[in-house]
Amino acid sequence: MAAVWHCQAVTSASTVGAVRQGSLRELNLAVVLRRIAAAERPPSRAGLAAGTGLTRATVSAVVDDLIAGRLVAEAEPAPRTGAGRPARGLVLAADGPAGLGLEVNVDYLAACVVDLTGTVRHHLVRRADLRPVSPTDALTRLAALADEARAAAVRDGLTLAGAVLAVPGLVDDDGLVRLAPNLGWRDVDVPALLAGHPLAEPVDGVPALVVENEANLAALGELYAGPAGPRSFLHVTGEIGIGAGIVLDGSLYRGTRGWSGEIGHVPVQPQGRPCRCGGQGCLERYAGQEAILAAAGLPGAELPADTAATRLADLAGAGDAATLSALADAGTALGVAVAGVVNLLDLDTVVLGGGYAPLAPWLCPPVVAEISRRVLTAAWSPVTVRPAVLGAQSAAVGGATSVVRRIVDRPTGWLARTG
């Protein structure tokens, strides 16, 4: 009764398209590149051959293609192993393609550049309250910031291979922001408003800019920052609203329309406080930033999100009773909602991100308590609740990283471009 078979036995396999002659090389380029990206230390061609099951001859040929395409480079400090000819270590190229991550949020604009190795090469942030600013003006400012980031990347010899814009709201497949409540946006057509800017011009038929929900990208950032391999977790970001990014078996689950992760309106008190969504007792009314601040006796409805979180963390650290009680209540409400998700999706990890990250020392215990109480399977395998490793603006980093991860997953597009 092998477990090996089980995990794939019952699930329907993914639909792979037709495999033509050239697909062979295409697939092996991806296999080898992914392996180089996932390796702990720079692997040798021989090691890759042993690991993938391909011949050393094939690996050599594939690696030659990758080096010619500036995706891979040979590491100088060759790893010594003992006798024999020393291996030449292979690493992802740090001077090849890079991803541009952008973010529009309530109180800041951000742009960052991430190279193929996942290193954040540049990170620009402009603080400003964008609620009173029109979408057009906000995007104009964002475009200027993007130009700055692009210039910095070019100075480093990097080539931008794509851009992703993080928005705190519901985004359509064509880049239309349906609704971003905390930003005051409704039906904002980002590509149209950016018309004329290089960001909006497709390259080789591929859109240069992808617009995506902030919580999804933050979860992706967390996925990439963690260890390689398939993992499943829920990434909860607490700002003014509460969003969740869902990673299942190592890939982001976006939902049928990309609108997954709306956890803020899970009812935690069906007969409870009315919510602006029309429902009652929604999580947001108990664990949202405003609710926590109010319960802690702080005014700060106008506080920037991260300021509010640090303020609360300071107070809690100092032992302020009202704050501690507010955080305990918020944690319990969050725990009720998260326990439902864990029961439903059988996750082994919950990550607290965004404004929750600095508050994790006080939020984790009640969340864990609710999970232990409500999750039947927690008795057999514990659920880890931990703060996010990425700090603020993790969505921009996640978006930028997704661009380069896409190249690692399907290098052919990039290789075709540079001939």
Next chain:
Amino acid sequence: MAAVWHCQAVTSASTVGAVRQGSLRELNLAVVLRRIAAAERPPSRAGLAAGTGLTRATVSAVVDDLIAGRLVAEAEPAPRTGAGRPARGLVLAADGPAGLGLEVNVDYLAACVVDLTGTVRHHLVRRADLRPVSPTDALTRLAALADEARAAAVRDGLTLAGAVLAVPGLVDDDGLVRLAPNLGWRDVDVPALLAGHPLAEPVDGVPALVVENEANLAALGELYAGPAGPRSFLHVTGEIGIGAGIVLDGSLYRGTRGWSGEIGHVPVQPQGRPCRCGGQGCLERYAGQEAILAAAGLPGAELPADTAATRLADLAGAGDAATLSALADAGTALGVAVAGVVNLLDLDTVVLGGGYAPLAPWLCPPVVAEISRRVLTAAWSPVTVRPAVLGAQSAAVGGATSVVRRIVDRPTGWLARTG
């Protein structure tokens, strides 16, 4: 800003293993076979070539292999199209491999045989209250039923390619039933108890029997019974407990340990009725069979699940006030829980299965009402709530079908066996 890129842009690609020389043929066998399986009417070799992008020559060679392996047959009534040489239609072979689906439930044992085309060729059901029966005895009776089904399959010229056992409980990867509360099972090692029976003997290193949760298999059955192509839905089965199977992008999501779908203990009333799980106000206490029966003023705690459901449907159809009120309340509770799931996963369909299916006329309206009230995105794209198309014992059918679907998805294993 093409939508095409978007849907895969941000998600991490699936990990494909190394692609060796022979993998090309292996992959194309799967591509062509899947295409034949998914086609509305028997496709021709030329049509397959046009659809897959492969050459007619390649398709011919691949189809020859498939016919030699008894997976595909030529359909007699050649589909006429007009001028030109008539095409020879290709269909899945009805006399090749078949899957055996088994089910142990509270009040029946079931076994069914499904051939490659998805047709249920045999379906045996033994009604009996299995709660007082020991796991050993239950599995012995099941083995006898399986032998009967196998004999019937052999008489039809079918070859059983695998078996799946559906159990209403939590199953480990190695076939250990951790907990099946309504059956009274705890830590039942199914493979060990079946030792000696052909079911427990691995063939070619692949386990002959896979044990899986009933709700997951019912959802798979619903997936296979519906139209082809990736779909995402939640399949809720209401029996004594409430389980859910989650299908995302056309494949079953099993969770990190295969324990996904525990929706029965989502809190719908946090300060509400205590539950045997230790929590409070769980869905099961409001929309479970016992709760509905009690609210309708019926005694029948000992009623078999399907009997109870039909009884309730009869009463509701006759206009019994208590029953209508009980169903409305249960529907509302179910709607609260389901709305949370739809918000979280952005699903476009919810299927009511098991005991809920006959009650759908009365349950759907309150469920839809709660979804409209609580799902923000429902304004842009409606959520369909509908009863399951498969009737009772859908888990056994789903399990049996998963065996043959696996062959369609990866035909190489089967082809290697028959030389």
Next chain:
DNA sequence: GCCATTTAATTCAACCGCTGAACAAATCGC
């Protein structure tokens, strides 16, 4: 210091499976 040993990477003929075009087969319309 020299040489056997060991491991890494490359080269090259052989081979597998897809490609594209030419060809044979079978039916319809006139």
Next chain:
DNA sequence: GCGATTTGTTCAGCGGTTGAATTAAATGGC
């Protein structure tokens, strides 16, 4: 019956992997 049309097969050609032989570059024992 004959051309038009579409299906299916055959076959030389080719891209890409395979496996063995070869070269490259280090370590370690004497």
